[in-house]
Amino acid sequence: MSVKKVYDKQPDTFEFTKENLVLAENILNKYPKERKKSAVMPLLYLAQNQNDNWIPLAALKYIGKFLSMPYINVYEIATFYSMYNLSPVGKYFVQVCTTTPCLLRGANEIVKACQKKISKNENTISENGMCSWTEVECLGACVNAPMMQVNRDYYEDLSKNNIEKILDSFMQDDPIKPGSFRNRKSSAPENNKINGNGINNA
Amino acid sequence: MPKITVNNKEIEFENGMTVLQACELAGAEIPRFCYHERLSIAGNCRMCLVEMEKSSKPIASCAMPATEGMKIKTNTEKVEKARKGVMEFLLANHPLDCPVCDQGGECDLQDQSLYYGFDKSRFKENKRKVKDKYMGPLIKTIMTRCIHCTRCVRFATEVAGVTEIGAIGRGENMEITTFLEKSMESELSANVIDLCPVGALTSKPYAFEARPWELKKTETIDVMDAVGSNIRVDTYGWEVKRVLPRLNEEINEEWISDKTRYACDGLLKQRIDKPFKRENGKLIECSWDEALNIVGSKIKETDKNQIGFHAGDMLSMETINSLKELAKKLSIPNYEFREKPFYLNSDNKMNYIFNSSIKGIEKSDCIVLIGTNPRHEATMLNARIRKAFVTKKIPIISFGDPGDLTYDYTNAGNSTEDIKKLLNKENETSKILLNSKKPIIIIGESALELDSAKFILQGIKKFLKENNFINENWNAFNILLQNASSVGAIDLGFFEKNNSFNFFNKLKNNEFKLLYFIGSDNLDFIKSNEFIIYQGSHGDRMAQIADVILPSPAYTEQNGLFINLEGRLQKSNKSTYPPGSSKEDWKIFNLILNNLKEDEIFKNFVELRTDTISKIKNHTDFDLLPKKTIQDLKFESGSFINESIYVNEIDYYFSNSIARSSKTMSDCRAARSKKLNKITGS
Numbered sequence: 087m088s089v090k091k092v093y094d095k096q097p098d099t100f101e102f103t104k105e106n107l108v109l110a111e112n113i114l115n116k117y118p119k120e121r122k123k124s125a126v127m128p129l130l131y132l133a134q135n136q137n138d139n140w141i142p143l144a145a146l147k148y149i150g151k152f153l154s155m156p157y158i159n160v161y162e163i164a165t166f167y168s169m170y171n172l173s174p175v176g177k178y179f180v181q182v183c184t185t186t187p188c189l190l191r192g193a194n195e196i197v198k199a200c201q202k203k204i205s206k207n208e209n210t211i212s213e214n215g216m217c218s219w220t221e222v223e224c225l226g227a228c229v230n231a232p233m234m235q236v237n238r239d240y241y242e243d244l245s246k247n248n249i250e251k252i253l254d255s256f257m258q259d260d261p262i263k264p265g266s267f268r269n270r271k272s273s274a275p276e277n278n279k280i281n282g283n284g285i286n287n288a
Numbered sequence: 289m290p291k292i293t294v295n296n297k298e299i300e301f302e303n304g305m306t307v308l309q310a311c312e313l314a315g316a317e318i319p320r321f322c323y324h325e326r327l328s329i330a331g332n333c334r335m336c337l338v339e340m341e342k343s344s345k346p347i348a349s350c351a352m353p354a355t356e357g358m359k360i361k362t363n364t365e366k367v368e369k370a371r372k373g374v375m376e377f378l379l380a381n382h383p384l385d386c387p388v389c390d391q392g393g394e395c396d397l398q399d400q401s402l403y404y405g406f407d408k409s410r411f412k413e414n415k416r417k418v419k420d421k422y423m424g425p426l427i428k429t430i431m432t433r434c435i436h437c438t439r440c441v442r443f444a445t446e447v448a449g450v451t452e453i454g455a456i457g458r459g460e461n462m463e464i465t466t467f468l469e470k471s472m473e474s475e476l477s478a479n480v481i482d483l484c485p486v487g488a489l490t491s492k493p494y495a496f497e498a499r500p501w502e503l504k505k506t507e508t509i510d511v512m513d514a515v516g517s518n519i520r521v522d523t524y525g526w527e528v529k530r531v532l533p534r535l536n537e538e539i540n541e542e543w544i545s546d547k548t549r550y551a552c553d554g555l556l557k558q559r560i561d562k563p564f565k566r567e568n569g570k571l572i573e574c575s576w577d578e579a580l581n582i583v584g585s586k587i588k589e590t591d592k593n594q595i596g597f598h599a600g601d602m603l604s605m606e607t608i609n610s611l612k613e614l615a616k617k618l619s620i621p622n623y624e625f626r627e628k629p630f631y632l633n634s635d636n637k638m639n640y641i642f643n644s645s646i647k648g649i650e651k652s653d654c655i656v657l658i659g660t661n662p663r664h665e666a667t668m669l670n671a672r673i674r675k676a677f678v679t680k681k682i683p684i685i686s687f688g689d690p691g692d693l694t695y696d697y698t699n700a701g702n703s704t705e706d707i708k709k710l711l712n713k714e715n716e717t718s719k720i721l722l723n724s725k726k727p728i729i730i731i732g733e734s735a736l737e738l739d740s741a742k743f744i745l746q747g748i749k750k751f752l753k754e755n756n757f758i759n760e761n762w763n764a765f766n767i768l769l770q771n772a773s774s775v776g777a778i779d780l781g782f783f784e785k786n787n788s789f790n791f792f793n794k795l796k797n798n799e800f801k802l803l804y805f806i807g808s809d810n811l812d813f814i815k816s817n818e819f820i821i822y823q824g825s826h827g828d829r830m831a832q833i834a835d836v837i838l839p840s841p842a843y844t845e846q847n848g849l850f851i852n853l854e855g856r857l858q859k860s861n862k863s864t865y866p867p868g869s870s871k872e873d874w875k876i877f878n879l880i881l882n883n884l885k886e887d888e889i890f891k892n893f894v895e896l897r898t899d900t901i902s903k904i905k906n907h908t909d910f911d912l913l914p915k916k917t918i919q920d921l922k923f924e925s926g927s928f929i930n931e932s933i934y935v936n937e938i939d940y941y942f943s944n945s946i947a948r949s950s951k952t953m954s955d956c957r958a959a960r961s962k963k964l965n966k967i968t969g970s
Binding site (some may be wrong): 090143156158159165166 | 454456457468
């Protein structure tokens with residue numbers, strides 16, 4: 087990983103939509119007036135949601151003005167956290183976990199499949215514009231390793247047998263249902279094994 | 289006082305000190321990169337690790353508050369091993385380019401690696417490479433060398449008051465940059481070069497010019513504004529290579545403004561090195577004798593009432609003193625140092641100096657600005673106001689609109705009517721003022737240029753005296769003059785005393801036949817038939833219209849006395865030699881007198897200096913504030929006219945002839961006017 091690249095084709099302006107402006111005001115109300123800078127992270131997230139899952143520079147400036155804080159401070163925060171995207175991502179943004187548990191359970195195969203199906207390099211949008219992928223650190227679903235996050239959904243218990251099918255569904259803009267791909271309910275034991283509370287897997 | 293034991297030595301320390309400061313008190317030197325006395329504590333370089341009793345791990349002494357009974361060890365094996373470990377990490381990604389690095393010889397990392405560095409690296413992976421950033425025409429960046437101490441970030445935010453530098457990314461990928469690589473909009477920006485403990489931020493104009501050990505260093509005084517910042521001039525041969533700040537808690541702490549630091553390349557350009565005379569509309573070189581003959585015969589044949597002398601903004605007191613004696617000897621009545629007609633009252637020294645003193649600003653609890661923009665008129669003084677603002681959140685109120693001052697202030701009105709209300713205790717400002725204990729009122733030259741200037745100056749003085757803000761311990765009355773020569777010239781009486789501005793009227797109506805400009809380039813003047821003699825160091829505005837030019841040294845090339853705006857007398861020292869056949873100003877005056885077959889005024893420089901010091905009002909000693917004179921205050925009344933207070937814009941980077949000759953200053957000016965926004969670094 088290196089410092090996030092700022093996209094070179096930037097829109098000139100950014101403004102919250104009417105609905106988001108209401109949301110932004112609600113966020114602001116959560117913080118004391120003299121500490122409204124604290125709202126910078128939820129507002130960046132709001133801007134990212136509004137703008138196809140990435141934050142343009144105009145939005146950084148807009149939020150800087152909105153919270154009367156220096157641009158550089160907004161920029162620092164946006165580059166610090168890995169969940170803010172400063173360049174466009176695909177309609178389906180695939181984040182593959184490659185931290186130790188997932189890696190031990192074969193996350194490399196998932197990465198290889200992404201390279202084959204989506205794009206050779208990470209953070210590059212596929213030719214049909216549908217997908218982009220990136221490696222990320224632990225997403226907190228180690229029990230279901232290997233796993234990946236696509237937009238807001240977790241796809242778990244992946245293997246090289248089913249991953250290509252899943253990725254194809256995104257590429258064809260017909261996303262498959264998220265969840266465990268070994269028919270587990272959340273992280274409960276599979277094949278009717280009994281879990282710690284003495285309950286069978288439903 | 290609480291006690292702390294450092295290396296088995298028990299010492300007392302003040303409450304609120306950190307372990308690092310206590311160790312320094314005990315004489316134990318602690319290595320550091322991120323810690324700086326004048327900045328907030330970051331604690332991220334980990335170089336200052338020391339051993340504390342009852343702590344299993346070494347502690348970062350810069351961020352640990354010292355407490356009663358602490359037992360600290362700074363010289364144990366454990367401490368040395370810890371520091372060596374930190375140093376190895378710092379050097380892991382630091383390039384080995386000391387031979388081509390401008391910081392070499394004055395680099396903290398170089399010095400400290402002598403004590404804590406390993407002889408070889410155990411780092412086998414790839415070293416990181418960081419793209420260099422553009423930070424304006426003054427700062428050259430080699431960001432691979434950065435060790436992320438964040439001193440520059442803290443300086444920009446805290447002292448300069450422009451939050452423009454920041455650290456983007458995180459962990460190994462952290463990079464220091466300005467937002468979208470714009471140049472830093474501050475008059476103090478180049479101080480980050482001094483602050484940078486490594487060679488990541490170095491001086492762009494000084495890049496590859498010289499090594500620190502081959503420079504001759506002279507301690508002297510800055511003349512770019514009336515603050516009188518203490519500087520060190522580094523010369524190589526006759527060339528001034530760079531100007532650095534010198535520590536003076538009373539005046540500039542350890543910062544200087546960009547103009548002070550970088551106008552020095554103007555000392556090498558546009559220099560007048562020989563006398564010139566005008567023949568058939570063209571300036572041609574001539575000998576000193578020829579030039580002096582022309583000057584002598586012109587002075588002889590012109591009616592003395594039609595001769596005017598004007599002293600420039602960067603003249604030493606000796607020059608002004610000998611010039612005044614010259615005028616006296618030749619019985620010339622018209623002389624002036626002001627560049628614009630502003631009201632001046634020299635009855636009492638209190639009436640034209642900054643009485644609260646620059647250091648006193650920190651004690652103040654309310655500051656009122658009247659027609660002044662301290663950011664451009666006295667940058668270092670503005671940094672003090674900001675310091676008071678940041679540490680104590682004091683209210684700052686301005687009459688007139690000075691623009692961005694790097695701190696928040698309230699505008700209390702833009703007309704003299706508002707000041708009248710203040711004096712009659714009719715508005716909010718007067719309430720804030722009366723409720724404060726140590727207020728400061730600063731009257732700028734822009735306010736003194738108004739028709740009701742006398743009303744403002746005398747009215748404010750009376751108001752402050754009546755409310756006991758002018759007493760033995762505190763004097764809230766301040767005048768902010770802009771030029772280095774101003775206070776000295778007033779002390780020596782080199783101006784028209786009655787405020788009738790005859791000189792300026794005559795100048796405007798072209799009533800002079802002969803004008804003698806000594807280092808004076810800022811006058812608003814359109815030439816018609818005057819014969820103009822220019823004596824100075826730079827071929828600037830006045831030299832272009834002059835008929836005879838006499839070369840004289842610039843401020844780094846002759847000894848001189850300067851009084852700063854507080855009334856502090858300081859010595860400026862000769863650091864290099866003037867080019868060509870320049871002669872010192874007072875010697876030129878003697879040569880003119882010789883030519884006129886008159887007696888010389890001063891036989892030697894010692895005599896001149898002694899005479900000059902004897903003429904200083906309320907003189908105490910060098911580097912000290914003048915005696916207080918608040919007993920015999922006189923109050924006059926001035927006429928009131930309702931007019932708007934307009935704060936004159938200063939072309940900051942072009943405010944004097946040296947700055948105008950400087951390439952660096954014109955680059956800064958262009959960058960400021962946003963023309964050069966997209967130029968990438970060198």
